[in-house]
Amino acid sequence: MKNKSISENTIRRLPRYLRKLDELISLGIICTTSRVLADLMGATASQIRQDLCCFGEFGLQGYGYDVKALRESIAHVLGMDKGHTAILVGVGNVGRALADNFCFSLCGVDLKCAFDTDEKKIGIGINGLEVRSMDTISEYLSKINIDIAVLCVPRNVAISTAALLIENSIEAIWNFTNIDLVKPHSDVIVENVHFSDSLMSLGYYMSSDTGR
Amino acid sequence: MKNKSISENTIRRLPRYLRKLDELISLGIICTTSRVLADLMGATASQIRQDLCCFGEFGLQGYGYDVKALRESIAHVLGMDKGHTAILVGVGNVGRALADNFCFSLCGVDLKCAFDTDEKKIGIGINGLEVRSMDTISEYLSKINIDIAVLCVPRNVAISTAALLIENSIEAIWNFTNIDLVKPHSDVIVENVHFSDSLMSLGYYMSSDTGR
Numbered sequence: 515m516k517n518k519s520i521s522e523n524t525i526r527r528l529p530r531y532l533r534k535l536d537e538l539i540s541l542g543i544i545c546t547t548s549r550v551l552a553d554l555m556g557a558t559a560s561q562i563r564q565d566l567c568c569f570g571e572f573g574l575q576g577y578g579y580d581v582k583a584l585r586e587s588i589a590h591v592l593g594m595d596k597g598h599t600a601i602l603v604g605v606g607n608v609g610r611a612l613a614d615n616f617c618f619s620l621c622g623v624d625l626k627c628a629f630d631t632d633e634k635k636i637g638i639g640i641n642g643l644e645v646r647s648m649d650t651i652s653e654y655l656s657k658i659n660i661d662i663a664v665l666c667v668p669r670n671v672a673i674s675t676a677a678l679l680i681e682n683s684i685e686a687i688w689n690f691t692n693i694d695l696v697k698p699h700s701d702v703i704v705e706n707v708h709f710s711d712s713l714m715s716l717g718y719y720m721s722s723d724t725g726r
Numbered sequence: 727m728k729n730k731s732i733s734e735n736t737i738r739r740l741p742r743y744l745r746k747l748d749e750l751i752s753l754g755i756i757c758t759t760s761r762v763l764a765d766l767m768g769a770t771a772s773q774i775r776q777d778l779c780c781f782g783e784f785g786l787q788g789y790g791y792d793v794k795a796l797r798e799s800i801a802h803v804l805g806m807d808k809g810h811t812a813i814l815v816g817v818g819n820v821g822r823a824l825a826d827n828f829c830f831s832l833c834g835v836d837l838k839c840a841f842d843t844d845e846k847k848i849g850i851g852i853n854g855l856e857v858r859s860m861d862t863i864s865e866y867l868s869k870i871n872i873d874i875a876v877l878c879v880p881r882n883v884a885i886s887t888a889a890l891l892i893e894n895s896i897e898a899i900w901n902f903t904n905i906d907l908v909k910p911h912s913d914v915i916v917e918n919v920h921f922s923d924s925l926m927s928l929g930y931y932m933s934s935d936t937g938r
Contacts, residue, residue: 523735525927525930525931526923526927528926528927528930529920529922529923529926529927530906530920530923532926533906556908591930591933592926592927592929592930592933593929593930593932593933593934594926594929596929596932596933598929598932606823606827607819607822607823607826607827608823608827610819610823611818611819611820611822611823612921614819615818615819615820615904616921616922617922618925620922621922621925621926621929622929623925623929661932662928662932685932686928686931686932688924688925688928692827694742694745696768703928703931703932705924705925705927705928705931707921707924708741708742709824709828709919710741710828710829710832710833711738711741711742712900712917712919713830713833713835713900713917714740714741714744714804714806714833715737715738715740715741715804715917716874716898716900716915716917717804717805717806717808717810717833717834717835718737718740718803718804718805719737719898719915719917720805720808720810720873720874720897720898720915721803721804721805721808722732722805
């Protein structure tokens with residue numbers, strides 16, 4: 515797999531390819547072309563070919579792409595077959611919304627349990643997910659192999675909680691705290707989710723005459 | 727302002743510039759350089775200069791950037807001074823999390839009220855925000871000028887609710903339904919927020935040896 519020099523833009527487009535391929539699969543479509551994918555993605559066929567050739571030779575000249583094989587390859591590139599495990603840290607509104615509505619398993623992630631400091635929340639299940647005391651998180655992480663922490667704690671404890679997670683050898687932080695967690699002096703991987711960035715971009719497209 | 731050919735990547739970076747400039751302002755820093763901004767942004771100084779020159783001549787050779795002036799110019803490009811108005815459509819967990827925790831006014835957006843179909847939620851305020859009946863949304867939109875609908879309804883009514891909003895002349899939809907709203911045959915601007923895209927990208931960086 516020649517995925518050494520894939521641009522961040524291509525990576526960011528892959529989950530969308532996956533959704534579009536799932537749509538094709540649900541319609542019973544076995545084979546597709548870069549032109550069809552281009553229409554679905556709102557891109558040009560040449561852009562699609564350029565994106566997909568980063569990952570190897572999926573397409574056959576004059577035949578197109580095998581939809582299921584392409585879907586599997588993209589899922590593999592995204593690490594969805596790696597059996598990643600996760601915990602939810604902080605069960606406020608955002609944490610609860612994720613536990614209730616977000617399907618972690620569709621992203622190949624096994625959400626094991628949640629942690630919170632609020633006594634009233636501990637021991638209660640959210641959508642089948644057990645909530646444990648934050649006091650027990652270090653002990654838990656020393657016993658159970660967890661890759662990803664979904665960080666949904668209040669802003670004022672975001673940095674200290676991230677530090678605690680890193681101390682306990684968490685590999686990656688999916689950060690909903692609206693504080694930029696700059697990559698610390700460790701190998702931890704951080705994905706910051708900033709709702710405001712998205713709303714501000716919308717504001718740009720509303721103000722500019724470019725539309726999109 | 728020469729903002730005709732700004733790439734989507736540059737647009738997507740602007741909210742982050744804004745956050746970094748706000749940090750500098752809060753530290754009392756009046757003037758900065760592309761090198762300092764590059765460090766804060768995790769980019770090269772030349773990338774910073776390239777980004778910022780899209781919007782005009784902010785920097786002065788040998789002096790650097792006036793932090794407040796640069797912040798104001800970026801906020802203007804992002805339409806934050808346009809007085810955009812918004813309504814929240816759907817007060818489930820995600821809608822409630824946004825109403826409770828997300829500061830719309832920091833993005834230059836005035837969130838006017840919320841709508842839901844659940845009788846128990848109607849009439850109640852969330853964080854000072856009035857919740858109205860979905861039955862009254864068309865009447866409301868015919869009287870009050872609203873630019874943005876924040877769409878947080880369940881997936882199964884996402885498309886029909888979007889259609890209703892477009893019928894009622896909403897200019898833009900900030901879409902949290904996890905369904906891709908493809909740009910309809912209208913001038914409506916859609917910003918889809920997909921949590922799964924973000925988690926899958928994290929999965930990629932965990933699986934690849936590139937780190938970041």
